[in-house]
Amino acid sequence: MKVVVCTKQTPSTTAVFTVRAGGSVSWDDPGGKPNVVNPWDEYAIEEAIRLTEKQGGTAVALTLGTEASQEALKTALAMGCHEAILVSDGAFEGADSLGTARVLAAAIRKVGGVDVAFFGKQAIDGDTGQTTVQVARQLGWTPLTFVSAIQAIDPAAGTITVARLLEEGKQIVTARLPVVISVVKEINEPRYPSFMGIRKANRAVIPTWTAADLGLNSSGSKVDWSNVFALPARESKVEMIEADSVEEQARILVDRLFEEKVI
Amino acid sequence: MSGVWVWMEQRQGAISTISREAISAGRNLAASLGSPLTALVFGHNVGDVAAAAFGLGADAVIGCDDETLADFRVEAYGPLMAQLAGQRQPQVILAGASTRGRDLMAWAAADLDAGLVSDGIGLGVEGQTVMVTRPVYAGKLLAKVYVKDGPQCLSVRGRAFPAAEPTGATGNVEWVTAVVAESDLPTKVIGFESSEGTVSLTDAKIIVSGGRGVGGPEGFGPVAELANVLGGALGASRATVDAGWIPYEHQVGQTGKTVSPDLYIACGISGAIQHQAGMRTSKVIVAINKDVDAPIFKLANYGIVGDLFKVVPALTAEFRRRLGK
Ligand SMILES: Cc1cc2nc3c(=O)[nH]c(=O)nc-3n(C[C@H](O)[C@H](O)[C@H](O)COP(=O)(O)OP(=O)(O)OC[C@H]3O[C@@H](n4cnc5c(N)ncnc54)[C@H](O)[C@@H]3O)c2cc1C
Ligand SMILES: Nc1ncnc2c1ncn2[C@@H]1O[C@H](COP(=O)(O)O)[C@@H](O)[C@H]1O
Numbered sequence: 001m002k003v004v005v006c007t008k009q010t011p012s013t014t015a016v017f018t019v020r021a022g023g024s025v026s027w028d029d030p031g032g033k034p035n036v037v038n039p040w041d042e043y044a045i046e047e048a049i050r051l052t053e054k055q056g057g058t059a060v061a062l063t064l065g066t067e068a069s070q071e072a073l074k075t076a077l078a079m080g081c082h083e084a085i086l087v088s089d090g091a092f093e094g095a096d097s098l099g100t101a102r103v104l105a106a107a108i109r110k111v112g113g114v115d116v117a118f119f120g121k122q123a124i125d126g127d128t129g130q131t132t133v134q135v136a137r138q139l140g141w142t143p144l145t146f147v148s149a150i151q152a153i154d155p156a157a158g159t160i161t162v163a164r165l166l167e168e169g170k171q172i173v174t175a176r177l178p179v180v181i182s183v184v185k186e187i188n189e190p191r192y193p194s195f196m197g198i199r200k201a202n203r204a205v206i207p208t209w210t211a212a213d214l215g216l217n218s219s220g221s222k223v224d225w226s227n228v229f230a231l232p233a234r235e236s237k238v239e240m241i242e243a244d245s246v247e248e249q250a251r252i253l254v255d256r257l258f259e260e261k262v263i
Numbered sequence: 264m265s266g267v268w269v270w271m272e273q274r275q276g277a278i279s280t281i282s283r284e285a286i287s288a289g290r291n292l293a294a295s296l297g298s299p300l301t302a303l304v305f306g307h308n309v310g311d312v313a314a315a316a317f318g319l320g321a322d323a324v325i326g327c328d329d330e331t332l333a334d335f336r337v338e339a340y341g342p343l344m345a346q347l348a349g350q351r352q353p354q355v356i357l358a359g360a361s362t363r364g365r366d367l368m369a370w371a372a373a374d375l376d377a378g379l380v381s382d383g384i385g386l387g388v389e390g391q392t393v394m395v396t397r398p399v400y401a402g403k404l405l406a407k408v409y410v411k412d413g414p415q416c417l418s419v420r421g422r423a424f425p426a427a428e429p430t431g432a433t434g435n436v437e438w439v440t441a442v443v444a445e446s447d448l449p450t451k452v453i454g455f456e457s458s459e460g461t462v463s464l465t466d467a468k469i470i471v472s473g474g475r476g477v478g479g480p481e482g483f484g485p486v487a488e489l490a491n492v493l494g495g496a497l498g499a500s501r502a503t504v505d506a507g508w509i510p511y512e513h514q515v516g517q518t519g520k521t522v523s524p525d526l527y528i529a530c531g532i533s534g535a536i537q538h539q540a541g542m543r544t545s546k547v548i549v550a551i552n553k554d555v556d557a558p559i560f561k562l563a564n565y566g567i568v569g570d571l572f573k574v575v576p577a578l579t580a581e582f583r584r585r586l587g588k
Contacts, residue, residue, distance in 0.1 A: 130369035137373035172454035222378035250577040
């Protein structure tokens, strides 16, 4: 089987953001690495690797981003992906989800012969979770979103059965390959990169595909994201409820909550 | 290109809360744009649901009733939505940002070559352009986003807008036919494992959550009891989910659910930044923690420093007394 996993490099979950006049955003992480593999994508990477471990074949990690997002691909390689490809071009900067989907779909087509393309549930920078379906539309493949288990896959017959985690339960669906899948956290427990894996990843030369390589001029984005601003501060200051007994504390707190009209 | 469309999500003949919120957001948007509001209702045996959309504020309703639409499948709903919008050219298509709404808007936008903005928490109009305010970077920042040209596909986050309440208004539904036959659909739904019966976290007005401080699976007992008395939902931190004390469905936070209840009570939760990412927009936050320096107190409106196994049962008893339960 040939599987692709699309992974994005995002700010870390503990990153601290600064917005400059004009709306440009920068971030740093005083306690760690400012950029990481999008946490939701770790599950997608793990599932891609597991599938090739079971079925044989190759898992190719794919990122659209700047040169620096090679780091995300190195993590994917260290975990066990067989190949990695960076798609990078100034022409793709500021791509919206449809623009991103066009570029990723073109790259998946160029990889060729792909049975399953894995995605994370959402990227934690934009938190949109729409790229998966849009890639599927560009490719004309079936999207299977919010997948919590691959129950069966038969590459020879070209069929797959998955469970999808919806608000009110799990929907069990069968589809024909090729498919585009987004996974949720329930699907697996991502492995840590092995020592050997890290060494291999550090030596790997990751090819870069440009707009010209994909036969595209631009991402064709339509959404303007430039106006970013800091949150209005939460004006509340905590009121500590103190009293001689927990019963008294409970009484005071319940009074406050009735006054707040939230009960 | 004119008009505001709202997709009304229904399950087993009931319109979901998030769609009642979307239609109330759509109503205001239509008024600001000076254009009509059209509701779309797709499904099987949805005559009553479609007619009910008039009562929720729609000026017109387009319905499609077909066996292929009985279960939500984006491969069936997407082409229908895209075809209708392609023919009639609405300016805005709106849905709730549920799992289904997200998929449907993504499909429609891809096929219509339209700009797509998810998770709106504020909608405004400048000139004739719709401006969407949405959280970015896990709610650490906000962005004001707009679509440069063409139709706009938008989704709104749960509990960001008040839900429309039914009035007596009625009207005639315009029925259209489905566009994909069952034999051409690439997926089959072969089963459903319901988890219903528990209150949905994203719809809940009140959430009581437990963290590592509950000490183990049994420790969720008193926390769940408080949630129960308040008619609320039970939440959890990732630490407790990872420990296997409670299923993942309950996890609140950056890699769990994003919630925005009127009242969020955090019991034995330290308030890590990733947990905050999922609950910081709650209206009133109460923290119960034995460590006075726990970061959750920086976010909370009310705090009690103490042992949750004493404080939570006392709160439950007090609420029982006041609510006469
Ligand atoms: C990529 C990534 C994604 C993440 N996503 C999420 C997410 O979605 N949701 C999430 O919650 N976390 C998430 N986390 C984890 C997060 O960083 C914290 O580890 C986690 O939230 C801690 O859970 P906790 O508050 O229950 O545990 P702890 O931090 O251990 O806190 C337990 C608290 O309980 C208090 N306590 C102990 N006993 C008692 C008692 N008897 N009475 C009262 N108080 C008591 C302690 O004082 C302490 O403050 C994520 C982390 C990463 C790296
Ligand atoms: N620039 C990118 N490069 C590679 N994959 C991406 C990129 N952006 C989004 N994705 C994939 O699409 C998923 C959903 O992203 P989003 O729709 O932005 O929330 C992510 O979890 C990734 O798997």
